[in-house]
Amino acid sequence: MTLIDDLGEVHVTGLEGLGASYRIRGFFTLKMTAANETTVNFDAVAFGGNYGGHNVNVKISDEIRNKILKDRGCSDEELEELISEVQRKMLNNDMIVEYDKLAPQNENSDGLGNIGV
Numbered sequence: 001m002t003l004i005d006d007l008g009e010v011h012v013t014g015l016e017g018l019g020a021s022y023r024i025r026g027f028f029t030l031k032m033t034a035a036n037e038t039t040v041n042f043d044a045v046a047f048g049g050n051y052g053g054h055n056v057n058v059k060i061s062d063e064i065r066n067k068i069l070k071d072r073g074c075s076d077e078e079l080e081e082l083i084s085e086v087q088r089k090m091l092n093n094d095m096i097v098e099y100d101k102l103a104p105q106n107e108n109s110d111g112l113g114n115i116g117v
Helices: 062-072 076-091
Strands: 007-018 021-033 036-047 055-059
Touching: 007 076, 021 062, 021 076, 036 062, 036 076, 055 076, 062 076
Parallel strands: none
Antiparallel strands: 007 021, 021 036, 036 055
């Protein structure tokens, strides 16, 4: 099985933005063994008309990156393909947005990072 085959759901738990760009926090699930699944936190930046955007860049921490490389015995290229698949899912809105966790940053925000007037 490849890393992409073991990719589970992608969740968005935090958004900050204005107009066409967003800073995103979230996580995705990844099967590590037949009986073990882990949660991988990420930060992302998206550009485009919505938080799926036309372009999204997902980053995971070096610590998590090294853990996946070690535990799964995969190459850096395979891990980059996994990150690309997470980005593709986000671009296609194939993600779960946890609206209940998205709190407005200020009283003029709608909770999705859009600043009202």
